[in-house]
Amino acid sequence: MLRSPPPLRPGDVIRVVAPSSPFPREALLQGLAWLAMRYTLRVETSLFERDGFLAGPDAVRGAALAAALRDPTARAVLCARGGYGATRLLPDLPWHELTRAPKWIVGFSDVTALHGAAAHAGVRSVHAPNVTGLG
Structure with a gap:
């Protein structure tokens, strides 16, 4: 049976990551502005890195x-964009941390690989717009 993370509430911490393809900067900034009206955002400094068709090298992403x-304070992890590259990260991620402290993983497209891994860890996730699709 899958566990549901707690519902998001105003002021909750959301981590924004880019596990897949690069994205238009302006689209991301619009999505972040929309999210910031309700939540506390933590954005990695590496978010805007590029490595060919990826949003940065595998090790950085x-x-x-x-x-x-x-992150024990984060209630959700939202992905900047889908595309390609998330599956390359799966083997090295600490899925036991998600099991220990469930948080929502949100996104679609390539992010579906993360949803599968979250389900394997016993935690529900949300197939929904990526940050670049908000705002």
Whole structure:
């Protein structure tokens, strides 16, 4: 049976990560502004990195996602964009941390790989717009 993380409430901490493809900066900034009206956002400094068709090298994207999964204050992890690249990160992520302290993983497209891993860890996630689709 899958566990549901607690519902999000105004002021909750949301970590924003980019585990997949790069994205238009303006689209991300609009989505962040929309989210910031209700939540406290923590954005990795590496969010705007690029490495060809990826939003940064695997090691950097993986470290950012791992930090978000480990963050005891975060109630959700929202993905900047889907595309390609998240599956390359799966083996090295601390899924036991998600099991220990469930938080919502939100996104779609390539982020579906993270949803599958979250379900395997016994935690529900949300297939919903990525941050670049908000605002």
